[in-house]
Amino acid sequence: MAAAAGLPGSITLVGAGKMGFALLEGWVAQGLSGEGVTIVEPQPSPALVALAQERGFRLNPEDRAAARALILAVKPQALDQVAPAIAGEAGADTLVVSILAGKRIADLSARLPQARFFVRAMPNTPAAIGRGITGAYAAPAVDPEGRAVAEALLAAVGEVVWVESEALVDSVTAVSGSGPAYVFYFVECLTKAGVEAGLPEETAARLARATVAGAGELLRQSADATPATLRRNVTSPGGTTAAALEVLMAKDGLEPLLERAVAAARRRAGELSG
Structure with missing residues (x-):
């Protein structure tokens, strides 16, 4: 799969509900296609199934490997249930981008022990029409290249604003997320x-x-x-x-x-x- 508009060559999206699907549509609008995209969604909508077939995305495959970018878009309460099934896809070089409200990087690291590079982000629902805004925080281990990858993923659905403290992600959630x-x-x-x-x-x-x-x-x-x-x-x-x-x-x-x-x-x- 050729990367589109700065997007990484391999992406795993975990959770394709409203926000996850909005992100996916944003990437597609930038030309993303191919088997380098894996989608993990236990209850795929007809629209998701159709999009995966049209673009050649891998939907719920049995064989999955670590991706360049792993995007967590499930409900925060589902993290404990989902983490064991996806731990193998968060390798030592994987950039983990989480849009789980309230879940700290320490929470994510404890459940995905191989991963080292984390970005917490909070988009909002106008992402569905490409007019969202996302507040994001990159952990100190994330280098400029990783930050650029995260921004490319998130900017597909609107503006991106970076904050310099993880504690401020909760404030972003309260202002623009909600x-x-x-x-x-x-x-x-x-x-x-x-x-x-x-x-x-x-x-x-x-x-x-x-x-x-x-x-x-x-x-x-x-x-x-x-x-x-x-x-x-x-x-x-x-x-x-x-x-x-x-x-x-x-x-x-x-x-x-x-x-x-x-x-x-x-x-x-x-x-x-x-």
Whole structure:
């Protein structure tokens, strides 16, 4: 298999649920194909089976060897069950990239004792449309080449931001990993508020969804403007937006609420270790 766009020549993907499959589709979009890709997924979806057949990937083969890159994309709670079956694929030269929330490098090393090179990463669900962002941490043993390989794997589904402390991966998880759910819930709440204001539910839902999607795209395209600047640009003194923001920006408003939410997510990520 010829490597595509900086991807390694041999890849084993363990877990091809929503996030694992999104990564796989991102690699395929970069031209990845061939038997150098092994997928371990005990319950493969029809889409995964079709993609493996189309691209020549090895899906759940009995004979498996150590890969250049091993990507762990199972649920954190499944690590103990999965590790014995894949330990042989994490060799001394294998780069292990884990997207398991909360699982420390020490946890991974204890279960994959031959492996020496670990990267912890946390992508988010917009990866499914190539618009995700991943926070990643490379263990000290990972050299620049290994870091570049990890970035090529992760960048297939969006931006990559590196952090210099493993402890910060839990913070990444709490902000961007879980963050899309916060945005979706905001749309739910805005929809309900619209209904309370007298709008038909379908109209309120359409307005709320398009407003958040459009504001997000405006934010993305306004790289030189801070969110605070964009907020001020649409806030006329004494106007309707200012009246609403007075509520949202109160001492018991949105900021302390989000701080508590992020702290709770970060705390839970820590509880998942071990």
